[in-house]
Amino acid sequence: xxxxxxxxxFFSKKEFLLLLGIAGIQEIYSFQLPGSEEVTSExxxxxxxxxxxxxxxxxxxxxxKLSAELASLMEIFREGGQVLSAIPGxxxxxxxxxxxxxxxxxxxxxxxxxxxxVGLISAGGVWERLTGEETMEQPLLETEEEGQSLELHNKxxxxxxxxxxxxVLPSLKEPLLSCMDxxxxxxxxxxxxxxxxxxxxxFLFLKGCLYPWILKQNEDGQIxxxxxxxxxxxxxxxxxxxxxxx
Numbered sequence: 001x002x003x004x005x006x007x008x009x010f011f012s013k014k015e016f017l018l019l020l021g022i023a024g025i026q027e028i029y030s031f032q033l034p035g036s037e038e039v040t041s042e043x044x045x046x047x048x049x050x051x052x053x054x055x056x057x058x059x060x061x062x063x064x065k066l067s068a069e070l071a072s073l074m075e076i077f078r079e080g081g082q083v084l085s086a087i088p089g090x091x092x093x094x095x096x097x098x099x100x101x102x103x104x105x106x107x108x109x110x111x112x113x114x115x116x117x118v119g120l121i122s123a124g125g126v127w128e129r130l131t132g133e134e135t136m137e138q139p140l141l142e143t144e145e146e147g148q149s150l151e152l153h154n155k156x157x158x159x160x161x162x163x164x165x166x167x168v169l170p171s172l173k174e175p176l177l178s179c180m181d182x183x184x185x186x187x188x189x190x191x192x193x194x195x196x197x198x199x200x201x202x203f204l205f206l207k208g209c210l211y212p213w214i215l216k217q218n219e220d221g222q223i224x225x226x227x228x229x230x231x232x233x234x235x236x237x238x239x240x241x242x243x244x245x246x
Contacts, residue, residue, distance in 0.1 A: 007069065008119035009056075014039055016116060018047050022057060022064050023074035029083045029194060030096065031109050031116060073120060076105035082200075084239060085176050086130055086189040094177060097126050123240050130189065131232065138212045140229050147211060147226025156209040164206055164213055164224045172199045172219065179204055186212070191239065203235065 011019065017033050020026075039047075048064075051057045058065050066074060079100040087094050098105040106121040106129075121129075141147050151157040163184075170178040179188040179202070187205040192198070202217040205227065212227040225231065 007073075008117050009070070010110065010113065010115060010117050012047075012115040014043060015047050015051060016118070018044070018051070019056070019066065019070070019074065020077075022066055023071065023078065025074060025078050028077055029085075029098075029192060030107060031094070072102070073105055073118065076100040076103055076120075081194055083192045083194060084126070084189060085192060087176065087180060087187060088130055089187050090180065092187075095129060097121065127236055127240050138207065138210070140232065141211050141226055142228060143230045144226050144228050147228060150210065151226075154210065157211075160208040160213065161224060164208075164215060167206075167215070169204070169215075169217060169222065172202065172217065176202070189239075 013031075013033050016030075017039070020028060048057070052059070056067050056070050058067070065071075076098050079098075079102075081101075082099050084097040084099070085094065086097070093109045093111065095109070096107045098107075104121050104123060104126060106119055106126070108117045110117055147157075151161065167182065167184070169182070176188050176190045179185050182204075184206045185204050186207055189203040191200045191202075193200050200218065204215040204217065206213040206215055206224075208226075213224055214227045214231055215222055215224050
């Protein structure tokens, strides 16, 4: 997919861990990072050297400092608010979006390179990265009511609902990636509250016989509905609208 992360940096996981430490960030909602005990002193020195060579950190009288641009990005990661973790499609890398008062930060897993890409992204860019891939095989309905009308007269769609309502899913405590083990799941999103330290809601996108479905999962249970342009607009309003677009 075309790169829509603005001012992106690529870091190894050890580089990112070191940068978080320099920024004074002790805890972050992120992909699995190595523990400090897993980084040898030789690796630490080499990583510092590489980051200084790139101009991302400087040695000053009172210690190591991040470049101004990188420091601003780290402030977004530091701020406690809401985070959206997403796997936009079965062949897509997992992404995490950090919503803060001063902008939106993005981190994308790059397993083929053994690291992650981080940067700033606009609210519109977030929505572009989230949507599209999971519905390529099936067109979206205009409204949920259109799907309900078709369901009344189509046994295949009725069977879809019956199957999806009985779908056994990982609990909200389990990693979002585990949802992709279900063959019918084409994409998965999770809205997480950093202050409460818990997932608020998961949105799973599922393949049906004629049209795709959305399954919403939260602590009260799960509900299945036809996917549609109307539902997508409601999701965009819930997740994106009102966010900073810097």
